[in-house]
Amino acid sequence: MSYTKRFDGRKNDETRKIKIELDIIPNADGSALFAFGDTIAMAAVYGPKQLHPQHMQNPKKGLLRVKYDMMSFSVTERKRPGPNRRGTEISKVTEWALSEVVELDAFPNTVVDVHIMIPQANASTRVAGINAACLALARAGVPMKEMCSAVSIGKLDKTLVVDVIKEEEDYEEGEGATDIALAFSSRSKKILLLQLDGQISADELKEAIQLGSKTCDKINEQLKDAIKALGKEE
Amino acid sequence: MTEEIREEVREEKSRELVVPGEVIVSGEDFLPGDWTKREGKDIIASRFGLAEKSGRLVKIIPLSGIYMPRSGNIVIGNVTDVTFNGWLIDINAPYSGFLPLAETPRFVSKEDLQEFIGIGDIVVAKVDSVKSKGVDLTIKIRGLGKKEDGMIIKVNPSKVPRIIGREGSMINLIKQETGCDIVVGQNGLVWIKGNTVLEELFAKESIIEITKRSFISGLTEKMERWFKENKNKSMEKEE
Numbered sequence: 395m396s397y398t399k400r401f402d403g404r405k406n407d408e409t410r411k412i413k414i415e416l417d418i419i420p421n422a423d424g425s426a427l428f429a430f431g432d433t434i435a436m437a438a439v440y441g442p443k444q445l446h447p448q449h450m451q452n453p454k455k456g457l458l459r460v461k462y463d464m465m466s467f468s469v470t471e472r473k474r475p476g477p478n479r480r481g482t483e484i485s486k487v488t489e490w491a492l493s494e495v496v497e498l499d500a501f502p503n504t505v506v507d508v509h510i511m512i513p514q515a516n517a518s519t520r521v522a523g524i525n526a527a528c529l530a531l532a533r534a535g536v537p538m539k540e541m542c543s544a545v546s547i548g549k550l551d552k553t554l555v556v557d558v559i560k561e562e563e564d565y566e567e568g569e570g571a572t573d574i575a576l577a578f579s580s581r582s583k584k585i586l587l588l589q590l591d592g593q594i595s596a597d598e599l600k601e602a603i604q605l606g607s608k609t610c611d612k613i614n615e616q617l618k619d620a621i622k623a624l625g626k627e628e
Numbered sequence: 629m630t631e632e633i634r635e636e637v638r639e640e641k642s643r644e645l646v647v648p649g650e651v652i653v654s655g656e657d658f659l660p661g662d663w664t665k666r667e668g669k670d671i672i673a674s675r676f677g678l679a680e681k682s683g684r685l686v687k688i689i690p691l692s693g694i695y696m697p698r699s700g701n702i703v704i705g706n707v708t709d710v711t712f713n714g715w716l717i718d719i720n721a722p723y724s725g726f727l728p729l730a731e732t733p734r735f736v737s738k739e740d741l742q743e744f745i746g747i748g749d750i751v752v753a754k755v756d757s758v759k760s761k762g763v764d765l766t767i768k769i770r771g772l773g774k775k776e777d778g779m780i781i782k783v784n785p786s787k788v789p790r791i792i793g794r795e796g797s798m799i800n801l802i803k804q805e806t807g808c809d810i811v812v813g814q815n816g817l818v819w820i821k822g823n824t825v826l827e828e829l830f831a832k833e834s835i836i837e838i839t840k841r842s843f844i845s846g847l848t849e850k851m852e853r854w855f856k857e858n859k860n861k862s863m864e865k866e867e
Contacts, residue, residue: 423694442694442722453760495648497674500696503761504722532648532676535693535786537663539674540649581649581672621676622645 396568397550401561402431409545409557409609414620416533424534428526430557434514437526439534442504450505456498457505460489462523464512484520485510491524491544491577491586497537506536517560517573518546524577524587529617533624542586543613544577547602549594554602556609569593576606580614583607643680643689646673652686661687695721695785695815697763701755702772704780704813705765707748710741717751720785720815723763727753731766733773750775752811752819771811778809778821779828783839785816790842791835797848798838805855806831833858 400406410431419425422438429435445451462485466475488510498506508531510523521544528542548558551568558573565571572592579586585603594602646652654670663675664686673679677690697703697719705717705725714728727745729736736744745751752772753765767773783791791812792799803810808822808831818835822828837854844850 424692444722444724501722533692535676535690537674538648540672541647579649618647618650621647 397553397555397565400555402559404557406553406555407605407609409613410559412613412616414529414616416529416620416624422530422534424530424532424536426526426529426533428522428529430518430522431559432514432516433518433522434512435519435522435526436511436513437523437530438509439506439527439530439536440509441506441534442498442501442536443507445503445505451503453502454499456501456503458489458493458496458498458508459505460485460492460508460510460527462488462510462512462520464515464519468512468515484523487587487589488520488524488527491542492527492531494584494586495528495538495540495542495579496531497539500537506531506534517558517563518575520544520589521546521575521577525613525617529621532621539579540582541580541614541617542577543580543610543617544575544587545606545609545613547574547576547606548572549574549592549598549602554598554605556605574599574602574606576603576610578607578610643678645677646679646688647676648674652679653681657684658686659684661685663688663690690786692784692786695719697721697723697725697755697758697815699755699757701814702752702811703755703765703815704750704752704811704817704819705815707745707751710745710747712738712741715741715745715751717753717765719763719765720782720817721763723761725753725755725763725765727751727765727767731756731764731768733768745774750780750819752813775819775821778819779832781818781820781832781835783816783818783835785814787839787842788812788814788816790847791818791838793848798851801848801851801855802831802834805859806834830858
């Protein structure tokens with residue numbers, strides 16, 4: 395039996411309901427909340443500001459520093475607070491993805507700090523985090539080449555689905571579940587992040603990337619509309 | 629005659645909200661200005677803000693972001709350290725400001741540095757030069773220097789031009805209506821000194837009102853009305 399009907403009744407190429415809020419943290423230079431249904435990510439941006447320790451300073455351009463963490467109550471089994479292997483890895487890949495879009499040549503010897511927090515998780519947290527961080531960066535007035543957006547694609551048995559939830563991640567029938575995190579830039583359509591957990595054939599992966607690119611374009615429009623709505627209020 | 633010119637300028641200037649990576653205009657006729665760049669035929673925004681086309685030039689007016697020091701700016705800062713030949717001042721920018729001993733209005737002996745300006749003091753200074761590492765300040769001009777009293781409020785640095793207004797029209801209006809002495813630093817710090825605390829609070833309230841309504845055109849006239857409406861309330865409090 396193949397995977398035909400999704401656990402929450404969505405279409406295969408449909409994301410969960412997207413919720414976007416801006417300026418949620420008054421003390422940050424820019425902040426945003428991005429939610430895929432019950433997966434919520436909050437991002438705060440501080441800077442550009444002076445970088446310490448000094449040996450990390452780059453006299454040619456500014457540095458981007460990302461910190462991702464899940465709150466201890468975000469998952470059913472309590473997550474031990476503090477940095478761990480998984481959090482450090484996600485911080486690193488998010489940093490690499492966002493470094494491709496920000497442009498800090500005008501701010502040598504400085505740092506832009508991005509803090510991503512997950513108050514509630516139901517899979518796809520890293521992609522929600524990237525979306526929130528991108529919004530917060532734009533809101534903070536950090537110079538950027540373009541925007542970016544991210545989505546997770548799942549292969550459950552032989553079916554490709556968009557925006558994976560926890561139950562789908564744990565799907566075991568047939569070929570089992572493969573979970574692919576993808577991030578694309580808005581204009582040049584570069585792949586900024588591609589992580590894969592599971593097994594997939596080359597052809598299927600190409601198809602998954604195409605599906606991801608299409609969904610990311612849609613998400614990008616929503617990000618754009620949200621930030622523009624905020625500018626109109628001002 | 630002047631009326632006509634003004635009409636023309638209004639027609640040529642159009643503003644629209646853009647996000648990074650968005651194409652503002654395409655074609656060879658336009659020139660990329662602040663925070664925009666050319667990519668093939670298109671002119672691309674590289675920052676969130678209002679894109680303004682004035683004639684052939686396209687530029688972005690940022691709506692948010694930190695303060696970047698430029699030489700000639702008046703800034704307000706907090707003294708963080710006293711060194712052997714000057715003061716280190718936090719000016720709310722990515723780079724800290726340095727006020728050398730030689731840039732004081734009168735002679736200060738090296739032993740009296742701490743007495744002249746100490747750690748935690750508020751200083752109004754002018755940006756003398758911006759170098760690759762750090763900003764040099766000066767207080768040699770009249771009106772600059774340490775502030776002993778009054779209050780400080782913090783606003784978004786991108787709203788500062790609105791608080792000052794065209795040729796200082798807005799700031800003069802606030803000074804007139806509240807009777808306060810006000811210094812607006814380009815870095816987003818505002819120093820207010822009135823005869824009473826109530827006057828200062830009224831001035832603070834009016835500045836916050838401006839930052840909230842900063843993108844309405846004809847704001848100075850609207851603020852005149854705001855002052856008429858709110859002045860009575862603040863008088864009542866006084867009584």
